[in-house]
Amino acid sequence: MKFLAKLNEIKSRHPDKKISIIIGFPVEHSLSPAMHNNAYKDLKIYDEYAYDKLEVKEDELREFFVDLKHFNIINGCIIGLTCTMPHKINIIQYLDSLGDEAKVIKAVNSVFFDGQKYIGYNTDWYGIERPFKERGIHINNKKVAIIGAGGASRACVYAFKKNDCLISIFNRTIEKAKVLAEEFGCEAFELKDNDDKIGENDIIVNMTNVGMGDLVGKSPVKKEVLKKNHIIFECIYKPSETKLAEYAKEVGAEVILGYEMLLYQGVKQFEIYTSKIPRVEAMKEVL
Numbered sequence: 001m002k003f004l005a006k007l008n009e010i011k012s013r014h015p016d017k018k019i020s021i022i023i024g025f026p027v028e029h030s031l032s033p034a035m036h037n038n039a040y041k042d043l044k045i046y047d048e049y050a051y052d053k054l055e056v057k058e059d060e061l062r063e064f065f066v067d068l069k070h071f072n073i074i075n076g077c078i079i080g081l082t083c084t085m086p087h088k089i090n091i092i093q094y095l096d097s098l099g100d101e102a103k104v105i106k107a108v109n110s111v112f113f114d115g116q117k118y119i120g121y122n123t124d125w126y127g128i129e130r131p132f133k134e135r136g137i138h139i140n141n142k143k144v145a146i147i148g149a150g151g152a153s154r155a156c157v158y159a160f161k162k163n164d165c166l167i168s169i170f171n172r173t174i175e176k177a178k179v180l181a182e183e184f185g186c187e188a189f190e191l192k193d194n195d196d197k198i199g200e201n202d203i204i205v206n207m208t209n210v211g212m213g214d215l216v217g218k219s220p221v222k223k224e225v226l227k228k229n230h231i232i233f234e235c236i237y238k239p240s241e242t243k244l245a246e247y248a249k250e251v252g253a254e255v256i257l258g259y260e261m262l263l264y265q266g267v268k269q270f271e272i273y274t275s276k277i278p279r280v281e282a283m284k285e286v287l
C-alpha cells in the first residue's frame with residue numbers, strides 16, 4: 001500500500017492529466033521528465049499530459065505494481081510507465097503483453113496502459129539505431145564490438161542484428177556474454193586482455209557502467225586500440241563526455257555520445273504514450 005499514497009501525490013500534482021512516470025533506482029537525476037514535459041509544452045498538450053518520476057527499488061517492484069493496478073482501476077490516469085535500472089527485465093512478469101521488439105529483446109523500458117492492459121515495449125534499440133541514421137552512416141554488415149552483456153546490451157544486439165552486423169560481445173563475466181551470444185548468434189569474449197580484438201571492429205559500443213558513478217575517468221578499452229576510422233558509441237550520458245569518448249575524440253574517431261541514445265529512445269516512447277510525434281529539438285534542448 002506504500003505506493004498508493006505516492007501515486008495519489010503524483011496525481012494531485014497533475015490533476016486531470018494523462019500521466020507517465022519513470023520508475024527505477026536511482027531515478028532522482030533522470031532527464032526523462034524534463035525531456036517529455038518540454039515536448040508536451042512544445043506541442044501545446046501540456047494541459048493534457050504530464051511526466052513525473054518515482055523511486056522504486058529492486059525489491060519493491062511487486063508491491064509497486066500491485067498498488068499501480070489498484071490505483072488505475074479507480075483513477076486510470078497513469079498511462080505510461082518508463083522502466084530504468086534495475087527493472088527492465090523483471091517488469092515483464094507483471095505485464096499483459098509485449099510489443100514485437102520487446103518480445104525478442106526480452107527487456108522493456110516503456111509500458112503503455114491502454115485503459116485495460118499493460119503493454120511492454122522496448123525503444124532502447126531505436127535509441128541506438130537512429131543516431132547512425134541521423135549521420136547518414138549505413139551500419140549494414142559492419143563489424144561491431146559490444147562491450148557489456150546486461151539489459152542495455154540486449155537492445156543493442158537486437159539493433160545491430162537487425163542490420164545484419166557481425167557482432168562480438170565482450171563482457172567482464174564471460175558466461176553472461178556467452179548466453180547472450182548464443183541467443184542471438186554472435187561471438188563472445190572476455191573483456192579482460194582483449195583490447196586488440198575489440199580494435200578489429202568498425203564500431204565499438206560501450207554498454208557497461210565503466211565511465212560513470214564510481215568508475216568516472218575509466219574506459220573499458222585502452223586508447224591505443226582506437227583508430228580514426230572507428231565509430232564509438234557510448235551509452236553513458238552522465239558525465240556527458242566519458243573517458244572513452246575523450247579518447248575517441250583524441251584519435252579523431254566519430255563519437256556518438258550517450259545523450260543521443262537517451263533522446264531517441266525517448267522520442268519513440270513519446271509516440272507510444274501519446275500517439276503523437278514530438279519535435280526532436282524540443283526534447284533535445286533540455287539535455
Ligand code: ATR
Nearest residue numbers: 148149150151152153171172173176207208209210
Ligand atoms: P544495464 O541494464 O544498464 O545493461 P546491467 O544489466 O546491470 O545494466 O549490466 C551492466 C553491465 O556492465 C554488465 O555487462 C556488467 O558486467 P558483468 O556482467 O560482468 O557484471 C558491466 N559492468 C559493470 N561494472 C563493470 C566493471 N567495473 N568492469 C567491467 N564491466 C562492468
